[in-house]
Amino acid sequence: MYKEIKILGQEILPGDSLTLKMDIARLYTQSKLEIPIIINRAKIDGPCLLILAGIHGDEVNGVEIVRQIVSKGFHIPQKGTIICVPVLNVFGFINKTREFPDGRDLNRMFPGSKTGSLASRFANDFIKQVAFNADYCLDFHTGGNMRFNYAHVRLQKSDKELQELAQVFGTKFMMYAKQRESSFRHAMAKIGKKVLLFEGGKSLSLDRSVTLDGLQGALKVMKHLGLNDFSNEIVNENRVPIIIENSKWIRADQSGMYRSFVKVGEKIQIGDILGSVSDPFGFSERKIKSKYSGYIINNNHLPMVNQGDALMNIGLEE
Numbered sequence: 001m002y003k004e005i006k007i008l009g010q011e012i013l014p015g016d017s018l019t020l021k022m023d024i025a026r027l028y029t030q031s032k033l034e035i036p037i038i039i040n041r042a043k044i045d046g047p048c049l050l051i052l053a054g055i056h057g058d059e060v061n062g063v064e065i066v067r068q069i070v071s072k073g074f075h076i077p078q079k080g081t082i083i084c085v086p087v088l089n090v091f092g093f094i095n096k097t098r099e100f101p102d103g104r105d106l107n108r109m110f111p112g113s114k115t116g117s118l119a120s121r122f123a124n125d126f127i128k129q130v131a132f133n134a135d136y137c138l139d140f141h142t143g144g145n146m147r148f149n150y151a152h153v154r155l156q157k158s159d160k161e162l163q164e165l166a167q168v169f170g171t172k173f174m175m176y177a178k179q180r181e182s183s184f185r186h187a188m189a190k191i192g193k194k195v196l197l198f199e200g201g202k203s204l205s206l207d208r209s210v211t212l213d214g215l216q217g218a219l220k221v222m223k224h225l226g227l228n229d230f231s232n233e234i235v236n237e238n239r240v241p242i243i244i245e246n247s248k249w250i251r252a253d254q255s256g257m258y259r260s261f262v263k264v265g266e267k268i269q270i271g272d273i274l275g276s277v278s279d280p281f282g283f284s285e286r287k288i289k290s291k292y293s294g295y296i297i298n299n300n301h302l303p304m305v306n307q308g309d310a311l312m313n314i315g316l317e318e
């Protein structure tokens with residue numbers, strides 16, 4: 001007997017290779033909007049992996065990573081099942097925004113409900129009709145707005161299996177991060193699914209080193225789960241991530257033009273000058289001195305900042 005997999009009402013049998021269209025609410029012009037769910041099940045049984053991007057419609061690095069996986073045929077397993085969803089929030093993708101058309105953040109709506117808002121109903125449908133089948137999931141994100149994340153994976157510290165998967169994924173950093181209430185990751189963890197969250201780059205922007213890191217990580221995880229052997233495609237197989245136990249935001253203590261003197265990924269020490277905030281007219285400038293020793297995980301690429309705006313996220317080592 002093989003494991004039952006049922007997606008959008010259709011039973012997926014060993015050897016099946018198909019693309020189903022998840023039908024979400026029509027636009028108010030009555031145009032249909034569909035999300036392709038690309039499913040490949042090997043003849044040999046094995047785990048089911050969901051590769052997901054675009055919960056936030058403007059986070060395109062993930063979309064590009066999943067696109068590359070599909071276009072190179074890496075989504076066809078020798079064992080088990082791979083489900084690829086390159087763009088979940090198609091509405092946001094079309095409008096170049098993070099949110100759903102009802103203004104909600106889809107990643108705060110899980111597990112959703114049948115009778116809730118549009119985003120809530122959609123979240124509910126996606127979990128029940130697609131994601132529920134997965135044992136593992138890779139969920140691709142970027143920094144919001146203009147805040148650029150150095151490629152890393154986020155996970156719950158308490159989960160040993162996820163820790164192992166994060167080590168396998170092999171980004172330069174892995175970060176322990178509590179689950180956000182009502183996120184996809186949170187809802188999936190509650191039903192026993194293992195979700196590794198990838199963060200890399202910033203919204204509305206493609207970054208080659210980020211997409212490369214994301215693709216390599218996905219191949220390593222697929223190999224580790226026994227879905228396929230990617231020995232020829234994987235480079236840097238045994239990179240051991242630096243573990244970020246905790247992170248601290250550095251915020252602007254005055255409004256003005258922000259310039260940073262450091263790069264994401266860089267190691268810094270207490271007392272290092274990280275950047276400055278000045279008025280745009282050349283009268284005054286205030287240097288930002290680091291209160292922490294650690295790594296620059298995120299940097300704000302938007303120079304116009306208000307007092308209190310997040311400038312940099314510093315990762316603190318274990």
Ligand SMILES: [Zn+2]
Nearest residue numbers: 056059141142
């Ligand atoms: Zn996101």
